[in-house]
Amino acid sequence: MKEPAPDPIAIALREDVGAGDITTEFFVPDGLRALGRIIARERAIVAGGQTAAEVFRRVNPKLNVEVLQPDGAALMGGETILEVRGAANSILTAERVALNFLQRLSGIATLTRQFVDAAGKSRARILDTRKTTPGLRALEKAAVVAGGGGNHRFNLSDMVLVKDNHLSAGSGFSGFAAAIQRLRQERPGIRIEVEADRLEQVRSFLEIDGIDVILLDNMKPSEMREAVALGKDKVKFEASGGVTLKTVRQIAATGVDYISVGALTHSARAIDLSLELTHVGS
Secondary structure (H helix, E strand, O other), X not given: OOOOOOOHHHHHHHHHHOOOOHHHHHHOOOOOEEEEEEEEOOOEXXXXXXXXXHHHHHHOOOOEEEEOOOOOOEEOOOOEEEEEEEEHHHHHHHHXXXXXXHHHHHHHHHHHHHHHHHOOOOOOEEEOOOOOOOOOHHHHHHHHHHOOOEOOOOOXXXXXXXXXXXXXXXXXXXXXXXXXXXXHHHOOOOOEEEEEOOHHHHHHHHOOOOOOEEEEEOOOHHHXXXXXXXXXXXXXXXXXXXXXXXXXXXXXXXXXXXEEOOHHHHOOOOOOEEEEEEEEEO
């Protein structure tokens, strides 16, 4: 029997609330109602609005939550992203977890948009990787899409990506071509990508039928350009390794089809957000 997928919202609330919100219990009277607004304190691309809304609903289904800025919206700073009305104690209990999701996911979307813009008008698509926060992969990859990027494989069963460690742990290059052919027979629809860090490897891979994408790992732009010329109309090319906002435009100009950036999810800075409680009354 397949195990149910973990629920990141339930985990986060259990982690944060623990046995109960003691502060709110003793200092916020029952029956008090309020309006809460989550406000962006800086420029950002929004992601995670519906996740934040669900946090409030999980704490109290009677809260009225409205997401005012959809995922992908570009904010200048000062805009209200979400409004929540209802029991003040419930709003305060949910506040930190809702903000944590929203600031983290918006940070990913914002950084992704920066990479997309920095790449210029090339055909290269900015992709994420599997370097995600454990348990938050689906949310973080959705945030990449909100920022204008694309998703690489979600998990190990989605596609094949043969790296140097796979060759070292297996039969090496001698059995590589045979494994590709066996894979094509047994899994005809699977996408096959292989990693190369030298042009000699690229040339060797281009002689093997069945490969869809060659990943150019930590290559110089001049080497990437040569690799793309060698494999034009044969395979797709992905650039990876050490990609920064300063280097991505030069990499995109080599003609690669994809640029994967682990930093989108492992190094995104949280966006500065706050929840302001107003119109408190009974």
